[in-house]
Amino acid sequence: MRYLIISDIHSNLEALTKCLQLARGRYEEVVCLGDLVGYGPDPNAVVEAVRDLASVTIRGNHDKACCGITEAEDFNPLARFATLWTRGQLTAQNLAALRNLPAGPVQLDGFEFVHGSPRDEDEYLVEAEGVGMALQDATLPVAFFGHTHLQGGFMLTREGTLQGVQCSAGSDDSLATLDLEEGARYLINPGSVGQPRDRDWRAAFAILDSENGRVNFHRTPYDLATTQDKMRKAGLPEPLIVRLEFGR
Numbered sequence: 001m002r003y004l005i006i007s008d009i010h011s012n013l014e015a016l017t018k019c020l021q022l023a024r025g026r027y028e029e030v031v032c033l034g035d036l037v038g039y040g041p042d043p044n045a046v047v048e049a050v051r052d053l054a055s056v057t058i059r060g061n062h063d064k065a066c067c068g069i070t071e072a073e074d075f076n077p078l079a080r081f082a083t084l085w086t087r088g089q090l091t092a093q094n095l096a097a098l099r100n101l102p103a104g105p106v107q108l109d110g111f112e113f114v115h116g117s118p119r120d121e122d123e124y125l126v127e128a129e130g131v132g133m134a135l136q137d138a139t140l141p142v143a144f145f146g147h148t149h150l151q152g153g154f155m156l157t158r159e160g161t162l163q164g165v166q167c168s169a170g171s172d173d174s175l176a177t178l179d180l181e182e183g184a185r186y187l188i189n190p191g192s193v194g195q196p197r198d199r200d201w202r203a204a205f206a207i208l209d210s211e212n213g214r215v216n217f218h219r220t221p222y223d224l225a226t227t228q229d230k231m232r233k234a235g236l237p238e239p240l241i242v243r244l245e246f247g248r
């Protein structure tokens with residue numbers, strides 16, 4: 001089975017649409033690792049698109065805050081502003097859909113899917129120490145995570161060496177391939193669809209081929225100007241608009 005794995009869409013409909021266009025015909029199922037909403041201008045359209053698309057969707061911290069499960073107290077002022085704006089935009093049906101999303105980990109086809117990390121849905125996997133523990137904690141050898149908006153992830157080799165997963169995708173729409181090694185453990189991040197933070201503004205996603213043990217990382221440019229224009233018209237904070245073009 002080939003899975004399209006998307007994460008951290010953050011109400012960016014143009015980025016999501018472009019990812020789906022590029023991935024068309026290359027997957028059978030969709031898994032979403034959370035943060036459908038928050039920051040961007042199209043929360044309702046994105047919640048509805050993911051509902052129609054994904055066989056598994058896990059909740060993210062922004063989903064929890066935007067539907068009122070949490071109060072966004074630990075968010076910075078700009079993120080909190082966008083959270084409250086999003087809450088005001090969401091229809092009753094879409095608020096309920098977000099409230100009903102499961103927390104990770106979810107297991108499917110021998111793989112594990114989480115928003116933050118296998119032991120804590122809100123943990124950011126960036127530091128070597130936390131990553132090392134998470135690699136040991138994961139119930140299955142290969143887990144997919146989001147939350148950091150950084151495409152790639154980490155692996156623990158058969159020999160016990162912790163290293164980063166190389167996913168540098170050069171030209172537009174290009175892809176990097178990762179062949180999963182027997183005996184190694186992985187934490188793999190497909191990157192963020194709607195707000196990448198790895199200094200590459202292009203929308204990110206991954207495709208997992210579960211039978212062949214292969215992950216393809218993709219980056220693709222999207223209609224950023226339209227997203228930014230919608231954000232300005234919605235009165236969303238300027239720094240959130242500008243950061244999209246810098247991928248940070």
Ligand code: ZN
Nearest residue numbers: 008035060147
């Ligand atoms: Zn996020």
